Amino acid sequence: MAAPGILRRQSIDVPLLVTALLLTVFGLAMVFSAGQTDMPDKGLETLWQRQLAFFGVAMAATWVITRGSVRLIEWSAWPLYLMACIMLLLLQFLGSGAGTAASTKQWLTIGGVRLGQPAELAKLATTFMLARVLASQRDTVTSMRELWKPLLVVAVPWVLVLATKDLGTALTFIGICFAMLFWAGVPWPVLLMLASPGISLVLAFSTGVWGAWFLILVALVLWYRPYLLEGVVLVVANVVMGVVAPVLWDKLKPYQQQRFLVFLDPSVDAQGSGYNVIQSQVAIGSGGLFGKGFTLGSQKRLNFLPEQQTDFIFSVVGEELGFVGVVVALSLFLALFLRSTRIAVRAADAFPSLVAFGLMSAWFVHVMVNVGMTLNLMPVTGIPLPFFSYGGSFLLVSWLAVAVLLRISAEGRGQADALGL
Amino acid sequence: MARVLLVAAFTTLGGAFFRAQVLRNEEFVLRSESNRLREVPLPGARGIIYDRHGQIIAENLPGYSVSILSPTVDSLRSALRSLSRVIEIDSAQQVLAVRRFRAAPTRPAVIFNDASFQVVSVLEERRAEFPGLIIQSAPKRYYPDAQAVAALVGYTGEISEKQLAMPRYEGYKAGQQVGREGLEMQYEEQLRAREGSRFVEVDARNRVVRDNGVRAEVPPEAPPPLRTNIDLDLQRYAHEYFGDSLRGAVVALEPETGGVLAIYSAPSYDINRFIGGVSSSYYRELQEHKYKPLFNRALSGRYPPASTWKLATAVLGMELGLVTMETHQEQPCTGGYYYGRVFKCWDKRGHGDISLAQAIAKSCDVYFYQLGLKIGLTRLLAGGVRLGFGDSTGIDMPGEKTPIWPASTAYFDRRYGPRGWNRSVVLSLSIGQANNSQTPLNMARFYTALATDGYAATPQVVARTPERKKLFDLSPEQLKSVQLALADVVSRGTAAGAQVQGLTIAGKTGTAQVPPEEDYAWFVGYAPADKPKIVLAIIIEEGLHGSTAAKVATKLMERYLKTKLTMNAVPTD
Numbered sequence: 001m002a003a004p005g006i007l008r009r010q011s012i013d014v015p016l017l018v019t020a021l022l023l024t025v026f027g028l029a030m031v032f033s034a035g036q037t038d039m040p041d042k043g044l045e046t047l048w049q050r051q052l053a054f055f056g057v058a059m060a061a062t063w064v065i066t067r068g069s070v071r072l073i074e075w076s077a078w079p080l081y082l083m084a085c086i087m088l089l090l091l092q093f094l095g096s097g098a099g100t101a102a103s104t105k106q107w108l109t110i111g112g113v114r115l116g117q118p119a120e121l122a123k124l125a126t127t128f129m130l131a132r133v134l135a136s137q138r139d140t141v142t143s144m145r146e147l148w149k150p151l152l153v154v155a156v157p158w159v160l161v162l163a164t165k166d167l168g169t170a171l172t173f174i175g176i177c178f179a180m181l182f183w184a185g186v187p188w189p190v191l192l193m194l195a196s197p198g199i200s201l202v203l204a205f206s207t208g209v210w211g212a213w214f215l216i217l218v219a220l221v222l223w224y225r226p227y228l229l230e231g232v233v234l235v236v237a238n239v240v241m242g243v244v245a246p247v248l249w250d251k252l253k254p255y256q257q258q259r260f261l262v263f264l265d266p267s268v269d270a271q272g273s274g275y276n277v278i279q280s281q282v283a284i285g286s287g288g289l290f291g292k293g294f295t296l297g298s299q300k301r302l303n304f305l306p307e308q309q310t311d312f313i314f315s316v317v318g319e320e321l322g323f324v325g326v327v328v329a330l331s332l333f334l335a336l337f338l339r340s341t342r343i344a345v346r347a348a349d350a351f352p353s354l355v356a357f358g359l360m361s362a363w364f365v366h367v368m369v370n371v372g373m374t375l376n377l378m379p380v381t382g383i384p385l386p387f388f389s390y391g392g393s394f395l396l397v398s399w400l401a402v403a404v405l406l407r408i409s410a411e412g413r414g415q416a417d418a419l420g421l
Numbered sequence: 422m423a424r425v426l427l428v429a430a431f432t433t434l435g436g437a438f439f440r441a442q443v444l445r446n447e448e449f450v451l452r453s454e455s456n457r458l459r460e461v462p463l464p465g466a467r468g469i470i471y472d473r474h475g476q477i478i479a480e481n482l483p484g485y486s487v488s489i490l491s492p493t494v495d496s497l498r499s500a501l502r503s504l505s506r507v508i509e510i511d512s513a514q515q516v517l518a519v520r521r522f523r524a525a526p527t528r529p530a531v532i533f534n535d536a537s538f539q540v541v542s543v544l545e546e547r548r549a550e551f552p553g554l555i556i557q558s559a560p561k562r563y564y565p566d567a568q569a570v571a572a573l574v575g576y577t578g579e580i581s582e583k584q585l586a587m588p589r590y591e592g593y594k595a596g597q598q599v600g601r602e603g604l605e606m607q608y609e610e611q612l613r614a615r616e617g618s619r620f621v622e623v624d625a626r627n628r629v630v631r632d633n634g635v636r637a638e639v640p641p642e643a644p645p646p647l648r649t650n651i652d653l654d655l656q657r658y659a660h661e662y663f664g665d666s667l668r669g670a671v672v673a674l675e676p677e678t679g680g681v682l683a684i685y686s687a688p689s690y691d692i693n694r695f696i697g698g699v700s701s702s703y704y705r706e707l708q709e710h711k712y713k714p715l716f717n718r719a720l721s722g723r724y725p726p727a728s729t730w731k732l733a734t735a736v737l738g739m740e741l742g743l744v745t746m747e748t749h750q751e752q753p754c755t756g757g758y759y760y761g762r763v764f765k766c767w768d769k770r771g772h773g774d775i776s777l778a779q780a781i782a783k784s785c786d787v788y789f790y791q792l793g794l795k796i797g798l799t800r801l802l803a804g805g806v807r808l809g810f811g812d813s814t815g816i817d818m819p820g821e822k823t824p825i826w827p828a829s830t831a832y833f834d835r836r837y838g839p840r841g842w843n844r845s846v847v848l849s850l851s852i853g854q855a856n857n858s859q860t861p862l863n864m865a866r867f868y869t870a871l872a873t874d875g876y877a878a879t880p881q882v883v884a885r886t887p888e889r890k891k892l893f894d895l896s897p898e899q900l901k902s903v904q905l906a907l908a909d910v911v912s913r914g915t916a917a918g919a920q921v922q923g924l925t926i927a928g929k930t931g932t933a934q935v936p937p938e939e940d941y942a943w944f945v946g947y948a949p950a951d952k953p954k955i956v957l958a959i960i961i962e963e964g965l966h967g968s969t970a971a972k973v974a975t976k977l978m979e980r981y982l983k984t985k986l987t988m989n990a991v992p993t994d
Contacts, residue, residue, distance in 0.1 A: 038622075038630045183423070282456065285441045285449025298457050302624035323442040327435060334431045341423050357423070368430060375437050 013409035019336045020402045024055060026329060027388035030316050034309040036295040038302055047309055047390050054392040058399035065403035070352045070411050073404060077128035084125035087118035088160035095164055105164040116393040119169045122157045123362055124397055127176060129153050131354035134184040141186045143226050144194055168383030172365045179361030180354055189224045193234055200238040204245030214238060259379055276306045280374045284318030291322030309390045311382055315374045333367050343405055347412040356408050359401040458620045458635060459490055461529055465614035465641030466560035470574060470604060472653035477565055479574050484561035485536045487544060488529035490553040492627040497522050497530055500553065507547060508540050524595030529555045531596040534579065535697025552628035566653060567693045569660035572686035572717045573651065575603025576695035604882060606819050608647055617641035649883050650680030658980045662973055663687035669961040670718035671977065672865040676953045678887040679869060679878025682981065686718040720821040723858035724960055727931035728784045728967065729945045730853030732871060735777060735903065736893050737804040738792045746778040746902040754787035764790055764848050778906040782914030784930065786852050793851025798844050801851060802827055808892050809877060810859060814866045816880040825858040853931060864945045865958035872953035875900060908950040916944065916971035921979045925950035930967025939963040944970035948978040955981050
C-alpha cells in the first residue's frame with residue numbers, strides 16, 4: 001500500500017487525468033460552439049466562460065480531494081449521505097425547475113437564486129454510502145433478504161429524487177445500485193429476480209411478452225430455489241406489476257405518456273414533444289462522416305436544435321464534427337470507463353473498489369441515456385452528458401469523482417483484485 | 422466481464438451513429454436543408470403580345486410584390502396584424518393571404534401582388550420589424566390600349582382554387598398569375614411566366630437569416646412573344662367609333678387567311694384595373710352595368726342575322742339552279758306577301774318587279790319569301806347547316822357561342838310540338854329571322870366565302886397556316902354576279918349613304934327586330950369589292966337600321982385599307 005496522505009508525483013494516474021482533461025476541453029469547446037448562433041444570444045454566447053470558471057473551481061476542489069485519504073471518504077460517507085438526504089428533502093419546499101424541466105423541483109433555490117442541484121451531490125454520497133455498506137458485508141449474498149441494507153441506502157434518496165419529478169436522475173440511482181451490487185459479487189439470478197418487478201412493469205404493455213417473461217421468471221425461481229417466502233413475494237410482485245401497469249399508465253400525466261409514445265415514434269408529435277428528438281437526429285445525421293465544421297452546424301446555428309448547450313450538446317458534436325468527432329468523444333468516454341474499471345480492479349480493498357465502480361457506472365448511465373437520447377435510442381429524460389453539458393454543479397461533481405478515482409488509483413496502484421475478482 | 426459489457430455498449434452506440442451519419446446521411450442532409458432553406462419564387466414576366474405590325478397589345482411593367490414567410494397560420498395572422506399597424510391591409514386581403522398560405526405553406530404567402538411604391542418604401546424602411554417579409558420585383562401586366570382590346574386579350578388574375586384542381590393547370594402554384602378570358606387564357610401555355618427561384622436561409626422561427634448566396638439563383642425565363650394577326654390600329658379605331666354611346670361588336674377578318682384583324686365589343690372596360698386583383702367596387706360596377714360590358718358580343722352575342730342572311734338564301738337558290746341574278750319572281754313586291762297570312766316587306770311602299778340583284782341591293786323581303794318557298798324548308802335547313810350556320814367557327818379564343826340554326830324540322834317538333842308550327846316558317850327563315858341567331862364572328866366567316874371563291878376561312882387570331890373549307894358550289898361567273906350585287910348595296914342600295922370616296926365596298930345591311938328593344942343594325946361586308954382585303958361584320962344594338970352599321974363599317978374598312986396602303990408604301994429593307 002502506498003504511503004497514505006502523500007500523493008507522490010509518480011503515483012498520479014496520468015491516463016485517467018489526461019482522459020478527463022481531454023473530455024473537459026472537448027466539452028468546453030462544444031459549449032463555446034453551442035453559443036455560436038445566427039440569432040446572437042448574449043446568454044448563450046458567454047456560457048463557455050462561466051463553464052471555464054466552474055472548471056477552475058473544480059480543479060481546485062480536485063486538488064484538495066486528492067490530498068485526503070480514501071479512509072477519510074469512507075468516514076465522511078455517513079454525514080455526506082445524511083446531508084444529501086436532508087437537502088433532497090428541502091427541495092420539496094425550496095425546489096424549482098429550469099429550462100425544459102421547468103415543472104420539476106431539481107434546483108435548490110433560496111430567494112430566487114438557484115444554488116445547485118442536490119441530486120448531483122446525492123449521487124456521490126449514495127455511491128459512498130452504498131460502497132460502505134456493501135464493503136462491510138463479508139459473506140456472499142445468496143438471497144434478496146440479505147440485501148435490505150444496501151437497498152434501503154439507495155431507496156431513501158431515490159424516493160426523494162422521484163418526489164422532485166426528476167425521472168432521469170432517479171434512473172441513474174437504479175443504474176448505480178445494480179452496477180455496485182454486481183461489482184460486490186451478488187449472483188446474477190438474484191440481481192435478475194430483484195429487477196423482475198420492474199421488467200414486468202415495462203413488459204406488461206404486451207400480455208404475450210409479459211406471459212413469456214413470467215414463465216422464465218417462474219423457471220428461474222424453481223431452479224435457483226430462494227426462500228419460499230421470497231419466491232412467493234417475487235411471483236406475486238410480478239403479477240401485481242403486470243396487472244397494475246396499464247392502470248399506472250392511465251395515472252401518468254399526459255406529458256409523461258407523450259414522452260413514452262414519442263420515444264416509440266417521434267413523428268407522432270413532430271411539432272411538439274417529438275420535435276427535439278427529430279431535430280437532433282437530423283442534426284447528427286446531416287453531419288455525415290466529417291461534420292459541417294466546428295461552430296458551423298446549421299441545425300444549431302438556426303435554432304432548430306433545442307437545448308444545444310445542455311441535453312442535446314452531443315447532437316452538436318455529431319453535426320459539426322461528424323462521425324469522426326462522435327467516435328473520438330465516445331472513445332474518450334470508453335477509455336475513461338475502462339481506466340476507472342481498472343482502478344476498481346486494482347483498488348486497495350473493497351470500499352475504494354466499489355466506490356470506483358459506482359462512480360464509473362453513474363457516468364456510464366449518464367452517457368448511455370444522454371447520447372442514446374440524441375438518436376432516439378433512449379427516451380428523453382433530460383439528464384446531462386458528463387464533462388460536456390453546461391452546468392456548474394454537474395461539472396464540479398464529475399471532477400470530484402475524478403479526484404476520488406485519482407486518489408483510489410494512487411492508493412491502490414499495483415494491487416489487483418482487491419475483491420478477489 | 423464489466424469491460425466486455427462496456428465495449429459492447431459503446432460499439433452498439435457507435436454503430437447507431439454510423440448508421441445515422443454514414444448510411445442515412447443523405448436523407449438527413451436533405452431534411453436539414455429543407456429545414457433551413459426556403460424557396461422564394463422569382464416571378465417572371467408573361468409573354469408579350471404583338472399585333473401584326475409589331476405594336477404592343479400586352480406587355481409588362483415593373484412592379485413589386487410583398488409576401489411573408491410563416492411557419493404556421495397563427496404566426497401569419499399575427500404578422501398580418503402587426504403589418505396592418507404600419508400599412509393598410511383590409512380584412513379581405515388578410516383572408517386572401519391566409520388562403521394562399523394554406524394552399525402552399527412552404528412558399529411565402531403573397532400579401533400584395535402589386536404593391537404601390539409607397540407601401541414598398543414604408544415596408545423597406547421598417548423591414549427589421551418584420552422577419553420573414555419578402556419584397557421583390559414582380560412584373561405586372563399592362564395593356565397600353567386596354568379599352569380597345571378588352572374583348573380580345575382578356576386579362577390575368579391570380580389562379581383560383583378551382584383552377585388549381587384542373588388538369589390544365591397542373592404544376593401551377595397558389596398565388597401565381599394565370600390568363601383569364603381572351604388570348605391570355607387561350608394561349609396561357611405559351612404566355613405563362615416562367616418562374617425562377619432563389620433560396621433564403623431561415624431559422625427555426627422562419628426568420629430570414631441570410632437573403633442571398635445561400636444557393637445559386639435560377640432567374641426567371643421570358644417566354645417568346647405571341648404574334649397575332651390583329652391590327653391594333655383598327656381595334657383602336659373601332660373603340661373610338663363606338664365611344665361611350667354605342668354598343669355592339671365588330672369582327673374583322675382577312676378573307677383569304679381568316680386572320681383576325683379586329684375583335685371588339687362595346688361597351689368596353691379597363692382590363693388594366695384587373696391586374697393585381699380587381700377591386701370589388703369596379704367589378705360590381707361592371708357586373709351591374711345595364712349593358713353588361715363583360716359580355717363579349719363578338720363571340721358570344723347571338724343575334725338574328727336579319728337581311729345579312731339573305732345572301733345565304735340567294736346562294737342556296739343559285740346552287741339549286743332556281744335563280745340567277747337576273748331572275749324575277751312571279752309576284753312583284755307590293756309591300757307584302759300572302760302565305761296563310763300577310764308577310765310584310767320592310768318597305769311598305771313595295772319594290773315592284775325586280776331581279777335578284779336588285780332584291781339584294783334593296784333588301785326586298787317579298788322576293789326572298791318566294792325564293793325561300795321554292796327552296797323549301799327541308800333544303801333550306803340542310804343548306805344552312807352546310808353553310809356553317811349551325812356551328813361555331815373554331816376561332817382560337819375562349820367563350821365562342823355556337824349559333825342557333827335548326828338542323829332539321831325535328832327541331833321545330835321538339836321545340837313547339839308536331840302541331841305547334843307550320844311550314845310557313847320558311848318565309849321568316851329565308852330573310853334571316855325566326856329561329857336563327859348568329860354571332861358577328863360567324864357572319865364574318867360566311868362572308869369570307871362570298872368575298873373569295875366560296876371557301877370560308879377559319880378565324881385565327883394568332884398567325885398560323887390558314888384553314889379553308891368549301892361552303893358552296895357556285896361557278897366563278899355566279900360568284901362574280903353575287904359580288905357585283907353586294908357592291909351595288911353600297912353604291913346604290915340600302916347602304917348608299919355609307920359610300921367612301923375612292924373605295925368600292927361590298928356588303929349587306931341588316932335590321933334585326935329584337936322586341937321590346939329598338940331594332941339592331943347589322944352590316945357584313947368586305948372591301949375593296951374587286952380585291953377584298955378585309956371582311957367585316959358589325960352589329961350595333963338599337964342602331965335602328967342597317968345603314969347606321971354600314972356607315973361605321975365603311976369608315977373602319979377605309980381606315981384599315983388606307984393605313985395598310987401607307988404601311989405598304991414604307992420601303993422595307
